[in-house]
Amino acid sequence: MPREVIVRTINLKKTYMLGKIPLPVLKGIDLEILRGEYISIMGPSGSGKTTLFNMIGGLDKPTEGKVYIDEVDIAQLDAYELAWLRCRKIGYIFQTFNLIPVMTALENVMLPMIFAGMSTDDAREKAKQLLETVGLGDRLHHKPFELSGGQQQRVAIARALANDPAIILADEPTGNLDLRTGKEIINLLRQMNKEKQVSIITATHDLKMLDVSDRVIWIRDGMIERIEDRENLDIRVGHVEGEEAG
Amino acid sequence: MDKKIERQLSLPLKNAFQMSLRNFRIRFGRAIIVTMSILLGIAFFMSVMTSNSFTMALIEKGPENIKTILIENLEEIKVRQKWLVSLSLLVCTVGIINSMLMAVTERSREIGTMKCLGALDRFIMELFLLEAMIHGIGGSIVGSFLGVLIMTVVYIFQYKKIIISIFPVLQILKYIGISIILGTGLAIFGSIYPAIVSARMEPAEAIRREV
Ligand SMILES: Nc1ncnc2c1ncn2[C@@H]1O[C@H](COP(=O)(O)OP(=O)(O)O)[C@@H](O)[C@H]1O
Ligand SMILES: [Mg+2]
Numbered sequence: 001m002p003r004e005v006i007v008r009t010i011n012l013k014k015t016y017m018l019g020k021i022p023l024p025v026l027k028g029i030d031l032e033i034l035r036g037e038y039i040s041i042m043g044p045s046g047s048g049k050t051t052l053f054n055m056i057g058g059l060d061k062p063t064e065g066k067v068y069i070d071e072v073d074i075a076q077l078d079a080y081e082l083a084w085l086r087c088r089k090i091g092y093i094f095q096t097f098n099l100i101p102v103m104t105a106l107e108n109v110m111l112p113m114i115f116a117g118m119s120t121d122d123a124r125e126k127a128k129q130l131l132e133t134v135g136l137g138d139r140l141h142h143k144p145f146e147l148s149g150g151q152q153q154r155v156a157i158a159r160a161l162a163n164d165p166a167i168i169l170a171d172e173p174t175g176n177l178d179l180r181t182g183k184e185i186i187n188l189l190r191q192m193n194k195e196k197q198v199s200i201i202t203a204t205h206d207l208k209m210l211d212v213s214d215r216v217i218w219i220r221d222g223m224i225e226r227i228e229d230r231e232n233l234d235i236r237v238g239h240v241e242g243e244e245a246g
Numbered sequence: 247m248d249k250k251i252e253r254q255l256s257l258p259l260k261n262a263f264q265m266s267l268r269n270f271r272i273r274f275g276r277a278i279i280v281t282m283s284i285l286l287g288i289a290f291f292m293s294v295m296t297s298n299s300f301t302m303a304l305i306e307k308g309p310e311n312i313k314t315i316l317i318e319n320l321e322e323i324k325v326r327q328k329w330l331v332s333l334s335l336l337v338c339t340v341g342i343i344n345s346m347l348m349a350v351t352e353r354s355r356e357i358g359t360m361k362c363l364g365a366l367d368r369f370i371m372e373l374f375l376l377e378a379m380i381h382g383i384g385g386s387i388v389g390s391f392l393g394v395l396i397m398t399v400v401y402i403f404q405y406k407k408i409i410i411s412i413f414p415v416l417q418i419l420k421y422i423g424i425s426i427i428l429g430t431g432l433a434i435f436g437s438i439y440p441a442i443v444s445a446r447m448e449p450a451e452a453i454r455r456e457v
Contacts, residue, residue, distance in 0.1 A: 059362065060450035080366065084253050086449075087364020098359040098453065102272045103265075114261050115364040117254045159363070 005071070006166055006199050007033040007056055012065035014051050014222075025051045027222040028065070033201060035166065038193045038212060041203045043219040049203035050171055052219070056201070057090055057169045058082050070166060087115050091160025091198070093170035097152040099144040105131060105155045106140040112162040130158040134188060150181035157188060161196065168192075170202040179208075186212055257369040266376035270384075276352070277381065280345045280433075284385030285392070287338025288429040292393025294327050295421040300401050303412040312405070335432065342436030346378065350444040351455075357444050358452030367445035374444055378437035379430060386429025390422045 014026040025048045033039055043049050054060035055067055058074050067074050069089060077085060086092075099108045109127035114120065131140055134154040144152050153173060160168050170189065174182030190212040193200045210216055218225040270277045301323075305316050350357070357370055401409045 054450040057362070059358075059453070060448060080255070081253070083255055083361070083364050083366050086362055087255060090362075092359075092362045094359075094453070096355075098355060100356055100359065102268050111360070112363040115255050115257060115369070117256045120258075120261065163364075 004035040005032050006035045006037075006069070007031065007201070008066075008068040008071075009052075009056065010066045010068075012052070012055055012067065013063050014048075014055060014060075015063045025222050026055070026062070029219075029222075029224060031217070031224070033167075033199055035199055036193070036197045037199050038190060038214045039199070039201045040210060040213040040216045041201065041219060042205060042210075042216055043203075043225075044205055047219050048222040049219065051222075053169050053171050053201075053203055056167075057092060058085055087112055088163045089166050091162070091165040091168040093153070093156050093160050093168060093173045093202075095172040095175035097144070097149070097156050097176070099152055099155055099159075101144055104141045104143055105136060105147065105158075108144070108155055109158045109162055112159060116163050127158070127162065130161055131155070133192075134158045148181075149177050150184060153177065153181075153185050154188065157185070157192065161192060161198070164196070165198060167199045167201065170200065172203055172206075174204065174206055174208070182206065183208055255364055255366055255369075257365070257372060262369070262372050262376055266373055266380060269373075269377055270380050273349075276345070276349055280342060280349070280378075280381045281385040281388075283338045283341030283345065284382055284429050284433050285389035287335050287341075287432070288386040288389030288425050289393040289396070290334045291331055291428065292390040292421060292425050293397040294331055294393075295425070296394045296397035296418060297401070298324075298327070299414045299417040299421065300397070300405075300409060300412075303414040303417070304405070304408070307412045308405075308408060335428075339432050339436045342378070342381075342433055343439060346374070346437045346440035347443065350374070350440045353444070354447060354452045354455045357447055358449045358455075361447075361449040361452070371441045371445040374437055374441035375434055378433045378441075382430030382433025383426065385433065386426045389429060390425035393425070394418055394422070 009029050009031045012026055012029040012031075013024070016023045016025055029052060041049050041052065051060075055062050056069075058067075058069070058077070061075070069085060074082065074085065092098075099105075100111065103111070106124065106127050109130055110120070110123040113123035113126060118126070128137070128140060131137060131154075134157050136151060136154050136158070139147060139151060139155075142151075144155070147155065156173075160170075168189070173189065174185055177185060186208060189200055189202065192198060214230050216228045218227070301316055301320070305313050305320075308316075360370065398409065398413075
């Protein structure tokens with residue numbers, strides 16, 4: 001497979017202003033993520049993972065530096081093109097699931113397809129298929145509050161896949177789930193990654209995530225500490241898990 | 247170059263309407279507050295209009311003694327009424343703005359999420375304005391009938407059966423129509439600013455905000 005860079009950040013910086021005091025959160029992030037890769041971004045709480053996601057996902061503007069999605073500088077996009085990018089190129093998964101509470105599972109999954117201009121009938125068909133794929137074929141007409149956390153996150157995964165995005169950004173997708181459910185969600189993400197060749201970038205401080213990742217990017221205080229390939233990971237994982245337990 | 251045709255985002259009116267209606271039904275507690283301010287404003291407006299219609303009908307067709315009393319006070323009453331009606335409609339509009347702004351805050355995460363899914367600012371505005379329209383129509387229909395009912399009861403107490411015989415049906419129907427248009431208009435007008443606020447929210451900020 002040719003090496004195709006789907007996300008590239010160059011010297012990405014973000015500084016929030018707390019009143020008049022600048023708070024640098026990202027201090028120059030350079031990243032290249034390939035099509036079809038499964039990337040885990042590891043880092044302690046407050047290290048800037050969510051902020052980085054917001055920049056990559058076109059949800060917020062960097063203070064400095066550039067983000068390229070599929071070789072397009074997203075700072076050059078107008079509001080319409082940016083919305084289109086969010087709709088078609090990127091799927092988002094959140095720690096808090098963020099399903100639309102007044103809509104059923106099926107309608108939640110249909111929504112991005114409706115925005116993308118698909119007919120209601122086609123959208124419904126595809127949403128059904130996606131929900132079946134994530135194992136919720138029997139929960140189509142349930143509202144989010146009638147579903148468990150793990151089930152809600154499955155709906156969110158189906159929704160993120162709705163328009164066949166090139167990238168899925170999952171910000172601590174297992175943060176609100178118990179151990180077993182979290183593992184199931186991660187395996188599902190990995191399965192989708194393999195089947196649909198969608199790049200998955202997930203933020204986490206959860207070591208379970210490491211198993212499935214092609215690469216792990218460790219960030220600390222808004223900077224990349226190190227990037228590890230899968231091959232080098234096995235040795236490390238044992239080490240780190242020991243650390244955690246101790 | 248880029249295929250513009252393919253790069254379309256849309257929210258068909260039918261879907262938008264369904265979503266707004268759903269929001270209205272499911273978030274009934276909040277919906278009732280918005281609807282109530284329209285309902286009360288319009289009920290007051292309609293009661294004044296009904297009262298006017300009765301007065302005019304009495305002057306036209308009523309007994310001589312009532313007629314003279316009414317004509318004497320007519321001008322003064324009309325001036326005072328204009329004040330009261332304008333004031334009550336103003337209060338009603340402020341009520342709508344206030345409760346719609348609260349709805350926007352409550353739903354900020356939902357708005358942020360929709361933007362992540364590809365909603366344009368315009369879709370978000372459309373959803374809020376459609377919802378306002380539903381409040382407006384619902385509130386003013388109920389409100390206008392309530393206003394007619396109350397005033398009719400009041401007049402029947404004062405003038406007894408004459409009111410039934412001179413009941414100005416057409417006049418009152420006309421005012422009900424005006425009420426519905428007015429109430430819906432005010433609901434939409436009062437929701438323009440909240441809708442703009444919601445549409446302009448930055449997705450990252452909107453999602454971060456805890457309610
Ligand atoms: N909108 C904001 N305004 C001010 N500070 C923020 C904002 N968003 C995040 N921060 C701060 O930036 C730092 C990194 O936050 P975040 O990216 O959420 O970290 P993580 O996701 O790794 O836990 C934190 O100190 C946080 O308080
Ligand atoms: Mg975070």
